[in-house]
Amino acid sequence: MSIAWYLAVSALIFAIGAGGVMVKRNPLVILLCLELMLNAANLALIAFSRMHGTDDGQVFALIVMVVAACEVTVGLGIIVAMYRRRVPVDVDELRELQG
Amino acid sequence: MAEAFFFIAAIGAIAGAIGVIRLDSPFYSVLSLVVHLISLAALFLLLRAEFVAAAQVVVYAGAVMVLYVFVVAYVGGAEPMRRPYAPGLRGLSVVFAAVIAVELWIALLGTGLKAVDTEGAGFDPNPPEGQATFGTPEAIGDALLTKFLLPFELASLLLLVAAVGAVVLARRRRGAGIEDPSEVGVLSVVDALRPEGTGTMREAVSGLPPVEQRELEPAKPSEPEGGW
Amino acid sequence: MTSVKTFAWLTLLFPLAGCIVNALGYRVLRGKLPGYVGTGVLFASFVSAVLMLFALQDLGEEERHVRAVAWDYMSTVGFDGELALLIDPLSTFMTVTITGVSALIHLYSVAYMGGDRGYARFFSYLNFFVFSMLLLILAGNFLFLIVGWAFVGAASYLLISFWFRRDTATAAGIKAFVINVLGDVGLVLGTFFIFKGTGTLDYLATFEKAGEIAQGDVTAGCILLLVGAFAKSAQIPLHTWLADAMEGPTPVSALIHAATMVTAGVYLIARMWPLFEQSSSAAAVGAIVGCLTLFVSATIGLVVTDLKRIIAYSTMSQIGYMIMAVSSGAYVAGIFHFYTHAFFKALLFMAAGSVIAAMAGVQDIDKMRGFRGAMPFTFGCFVVGGLSLAGVPPFAGFFSKDEVLAYVADRGDWHVALVVVGYVTAFITALYTFRLIFRVFFGEPSPEARELEEGHLHHADVPRNPVTGDEEDTDVGFPGPEHHIAEREGPMKVAMGLLALAAIVAGWLQIPNVTHALEEFLHPTFAESRYFEELHPSDGLTFGGMAIGALAAIGGIALAYLIWMRRPEIAVRMRERFRPLHTLFVNKWYADEALDRLFVRPAQWFGRFAQQTFERIVVDGLFVGGPAGLVRAGSAAVRSRQSGFLRAYAALMLLGLAGVVLWLLLSS
Numbered sequence: 001m002s003i004a005w006y007l008a009v010s011a012l013i014f015a016i017g018a019g020g021v022m023v024k025r026n027p028l029v030i031l032l033c034l035e036l037m038l039n040a041a042n043l044a045l046i047a048f049s050r051m052h053g054t055d056d057g058q059v060f061a062l063i064v065m066v067v068a069a070c071e072v073t074v075g076l077g078i079i080v081a082m083y084r085r086r087v088p089v090d091v092d093e094l095r096e097l098q099g
Numbered sequence: 100m101a102e103a104f105f106f107i108a109a110i111g112a113i114a115g116a117i118g119v120i121r122l123d124s125p126f127y128s129v130l131s132l133v134v135h136l137i138s139l140a141a142l143f144l145l146l147r148a149e150f151v152a153a154a155q156v157v158v159y160a161g162a163v164m165v166l167y168v169f170v171v172a173y174v175g176g177a178e179p180m181r182r183p184y185a186p187g188l189r190g191l192s193v194v195f196a197a198v199i200a201v202e203l204w205i206a207l208l209g210t211g212l213k214a215v216d217t218e219g220a221g222f223d224p225n226p227p228e229g230q231a232t233f234g235t236p237e238a239i240g241d242a243l244l245t246k247f248l249l250p251f252e253l254a255s256l257l258l259l260v261a262a263v264g265a266v267v268l269a270r271r272r273r274g275a276g277i278e279d280p281s282e283v284g285v286l287s288v289v290d291a292l293r294p295e296g297t298g299t300m301r302e303a304v305s306g307l308p309p310v311e312q313r314e315l316e317p318a319k320p321s322e323p324e325g326g327w
Numbered sequence: 328m329t330s331v332k333t334f335a336w337l338t339l340l341f342p343l344a345g346c347i348v349n350a351l352g353y354r355v356l357r358g359k360l361p362g363y364v365g366t367g368v369l370f371a372s373f374v375s376a377v378l379m380l381f382a383l384q385d386l387g388e389e390e391r392h393v394r395a396v397a398w399d400y401m402s403t404v405g406f407d408g409e410l411a412l413l414i415d416p417l418s419t420f421m422t423v424t425i426t427g428v429s430a431l432i433h434l435y436s437v438a439y440m441g442g443d444r445g446y447a448r449f450f451s452y453l454n455f456f457v458f459s460m461l462l463l464i465l466a467g468n469f470l471f472l473i474v475g476w477a478f479v480g481a482a483s484y485l486l487i488s489f490w491f492r493r494d495t496a497t498a499a500g501i502k503a504f505v506i507n508v509l510g511d512v513g514l515v516l517g518t519f520f521i522f523k524g525t526g527t528l529d530y531l532a533t534f535e536k537a538g539e540i541a542q543g544d545v546t547a548g549c550i551l552l553l554v555g556a557f558a559k560s561a562q563i564p565l566h567t568w569l570a571d572a573m574e575g576p577t578p579v580s581a582l583i584h585a586a587t588m589v590t591a592g593v594y595l596i597a598r599m600w601p602l603f604e605q606s607s608s609a610a611a612v613g614a615i616v617g618c619l620t621l622f623v624s625a626t627i628g629l630v631v632t633d634l635k636r637i638i639a640y641s642t643m644s645q646i647g648y649m650i651m652a653v654s655s656g657a658y659v660a661g662i663f664h665f666y667t668h669a670f671f672k673a674l675l676f677m678a679a680g681s682v683i684a685a686m687a688g689v690q691d692i693d694k695m696r697g698f699r700g701a702m703p704f705t706f707g708c709f710v711v712g713g714l715s716l717a718g719v720p721p722f723a724g725f726f727s728k729d730e731v732l733a734y735v736a737d738r739g740d741w742h743v744a745l746v747v748v749g750y751v752t753a754f755i756t757a758l759y760t761f762r763l764i765f766r767v768f769f770g771e772p773s774p775e776a777r778e779l780e781e782g783h784l785h786h787a788d789v790p791r792n793p794v795t796g797d798e799e800d801t802d803v804g805f806p807g808p809e810h811h812i813a814e815r816e817g818p819m820k821v822a823m824g825l826l827a828l829a830a831i832v833a834g835w836l837q838i839p840n841v842t843h844a845l846e847e848f849l850h851p852t853f854a855e856s857r858y859f860e861e862l863h864p865s866d867g868l869t870f871g872g873m874a875i876g877a878l879a880a881i882g883g884i885a886l887a888y889l890i891w892m893r894r895p896e897i898a899v900r901m902r903e904r905f906r907p908l909h910t911l912f913v914n915k916w917y918a919d920e921a922l923d924r925l926f927v928r929p930a931q932w933f934g935r936f937a938q939q940t941f942e943r944i945v946v947d948g949l950f951v952g953g954p955a956g957l958v959r960a961g962s963a964a965v966r967s968r969q970s971g972f973l974r975a976y977a978a979l980m981l982l983g984l985a986g987v988v989l990w991l992l993l994s995s
Contacts, residue, residue, distance in 0.1 A: 001101065001102055001145075001218070002216045003214070003216070003217065003219055004215045005109070006142065007207040007208065008207070008208060011204050012116075013113065014203060015196045016196065017116065017119075018196050018981050019195070021974075022195065022974055022977050023188075023189055024120065028170065029120070029128050032119050032129065033120060035132060036119060039159075042139070043139060046142075046143050046148045046151060047146060050146045050147060050148070050219035051219045052214075053220025053222075055234070055238050056242070056246075056247075058242075059242050059247045062243075063247075065154060065155070065158060066257065068159070069158065069162070070257050070258055070260070070261035071261075073166070073261045073262070074268070076166065076167070077268035080170060080268070083173070083174045091974060094971070094973065098969055192974075196981075198985045199984065202988045202992065205992055206992055
């Protein structure tokens with residue numbers, strides 16, 4: 001399979017993740033969709049790394065994984081804190097940064 | 100043979116992605132994502148990125164997703180949600196996502212790079228002395244400690260920051276309702292000086308009580324003409 | 328050469344110094360000291376002017392145009408504005424006259440204004456006025472002519488409104504100033520036209536190039552200069568301010584509105600003779616307006632009953648003679664009449680001030696009778712001035728007025744009509760002058776006169792505004808509590824006496840066929856003038872004119888004697904028979920009402936419209952409110968995007984991403 005196929009899959013997954021971010025209201029699921037997008041990027045990176053024959057893309061993908069892990073940590077921490085303070089866990093209800 | 104594996108993995112990945120956004124309960128979404136991650140690991144293997152594939156399974160699908168499962172179990176799942184704030188946004192989102200997909204396809208597939216149509220650069224399982232094979236841990240480790248040393252160190256710093264952040268967020272402050280009264284003794288003098296509230300940043304910054312407890316001032320009517 | 332320039336600067340700067348000393352030191356200078364300072368600098372200025380005259384005469388005839396330049400005020404490419412004076416016979420003669428008469432009027436004021444709370448201020452303003460007038464006269468280019476012109480208008484305003492708490496005085500000051508500003512505009516626009524034609528502001532350079540200016544430009548420029556002259560010299564139609572200007576103190580009326588400021592227009596036309604000789608239409612306009620004014624104002628003077636206003640209208644009339652003269656090319660005659668008029672008119676005003684003081688501020692001649700016994704000196708001065716004004720030989724006014732009429736008649740064709748009007752008006756002049764004298768000084772003495780005969784100067788219980796009768800007080804801003812009459816004050820007597828002497832002998836400078844002092848003196852200025860050379864009335868014309876003039880004057884006096892001394896009922900009957908005419912004259916030919924209808928009301932309407940409609944709707948609503956409203960709407964629109972709604976933000980971000988990718992795709 002040529003590299004192009006992998007790239008096509010990556011694009012599709014990215015789009016699905018983006019749509020999910022816009023549509024879902026539970027912040028947990030939004031974070032999951034964010035993970036989807038990061039993974040799609042990872043796939044593309046690995047594909048290009050294969051294309052060039054160097055390891056740079058793979059290292060990049062590893063670092064992306066690290067970043068994703070950190071982000072999930074903090075994001076989930078916020079969601080837990082929200083839940084504990086009885087704030088509704090619904091992105092549509094959190095509108096205090098308006099105006 | 101490789102094509103068959105590719106298609107299975109690809110379909111698994113896409114199915115997992117669709118499952119994340121379409122399934123009702125967050126728990127099911129998490130499980131769907133795990134499926135997606137494993138399929139992606141397979142795809143990585145097909146691309147000869149052994150170490151990254153392993154890391155994906157162990158770290159990502161293993162650690163991160165387990166963390167997710169814990170949180171979903173704690174927070175709970177599909178509560179009946181009230182009417183969405185902007186109903187039109189659903190349709191619009193689909194359109195945007197489709198637009199992004201199409202654009203990215205055009206960009207990635209219509210590129211002038213000839214190499215995209217190949218199977219990539221040649222793979223040499225027995226590289227000359229001093230060079231590691233593509234994708235092996237050896238190669239990755241080599242790169243991380245020589246060429247990509249700075250990003251490596253910065254990534255570890257980032258992990259430290261995230262850990263500190265998680266600890267800070269998990270701390271309990273005196274809130275509107277403490278689950279366990281016996282835990283009051285854990286608080287220090289400093290906590291006693293803090294004003295009552297639910298611990299949001301907004302309260303900490305402005306010193307105002309939480310939103311439910313405070314009447315918002317009605318908006319002033321705009322002034323009539325004159326008075327400039 | 329240098330001494331001429333030095334004396335010129337000294338003449339100009341002495342009054343300025345006096346003004347500044349009085350203005351800054353008004354707290355320090357006690358009693359009559361400001362008066363002495365003001366008068367002293369004027370005398371010094373007069374002496375300096377006389378020395379300047381002698382120094383000028385020392386120069387050869389060709390050199391008697393001395394330019395004294397202080398510094399380059401603003402000179403750029405194509406524009407020359409230097410602080411320059413032009414000292415030639417015309418300006419020297421006028422300077423000497425002005426400083427002389429001003430010095431005497433200052434002397435008079437030292438006593439007359441005693442007791443007024445604004446004493447130092449008065450002398451400061453008066454000195455400022457003399458400085459401005461001298462700047463106007465001595466200016467060597469249009470720029471400083473305009474500066475002097477404007478300063479003189481400002482000084483006039485300050486002095487008319489001197490008793491500033493009197494509403495009538497401030498209204499009169501504003502009226503005078505507004506009409507003067509109209510004149511200023513005319514002057515400046517006229518200068519633009521002349522400058523356009525010659526490219527220079529300097530007098531001498533302009534006059535050399537006078538022949539090269541396009542006919543349209545020079546006519547337009549001269550007519551605009553005439554607008555300026557008419558406003559300053561109170562000619563029709565810009566004359567309405569002069570009568571009201573009598574609200575100022577009497578010395579002000581004497582100095583500004585008789586002898587000096589109002590003659591600035593005459594000076595202007597005489598100075599600009601090269602330009603006016605290029606444009607015969609402008610000169611014709613000047614002559615006709617002068618003639619019209621002299622007649623109309625004489626008719627008004629015949630029926631008005633305010634003492635100072637009668638004299639004001641006679642001023643207007645005499646200046647009409649001067650304007651007619653200089654517009655028709657009789658330059659020397661016009662300047663000669665200015666010179667004699669300065670003396671007898673200032674004298675008349677001073678005497679009138681004395682009478683008004685005896686009446687404790689009242690100016691209505693219906694209330695004045697029989698002052699002859701009580702105030703003999705004032706009476707004598709009045710008679711001398713009146714005879715000179717009427718034009719009775721051998722007084723000064725006779726020679727000057729007849730010279731004017733003779734020279735204008737010598738122009739021929741339609742100018743003769745003007746001369747006829749001039750003689751008729753001479754008759755009317757004598758008539759109203761002696762009407763005034765007979766009514767005020769003869770007859771059964773009025774109560775105030777009786778009081779004065781017994782040695783007691785009449786004082787009103789409550790000071791009042793003479794026109795409206797409103798109550799006043801004697802604090803600053805109103806006339807002082809004391810009244811000074813000439814019989815009791817030495818300075819006043821000296822000043823009036825000297826002027827009376829001048830009113831008798833001044834005319835002897837230009838006795839036809841006997842002395843030509845003025846003509847010879849002024850010759851260098853007008854040397855190349857066409858009319859200066861051409862106009863030489865024949866002996867027949869001259870002596871015939873003198874005879875007619877003398878007859879007109881004596882006839883007028885006789886008729887006045889008949890009516891107001893012998894048979895007063897004639898006056899009443901005439902008024903009844905010619906009631907419409909009388910009403911027309913008393914209402915000043917409805918000039919004020921006409922100007923009100925034509926200009927004041929539309930201006931007020933426009934002001935109201937601008938404020939209520941235009942300002943409110945267009946400016947506030949559209950120009951200010953428009954952009955402000957746009958900004959408010961814009962920021963409201965932007966603010967509404969900040970919904971705090973996370974998914975919208977996410978959607979927008981992805982939309983942005985899609986846009987960027989699209990652009991990148993399209994551009995590659």
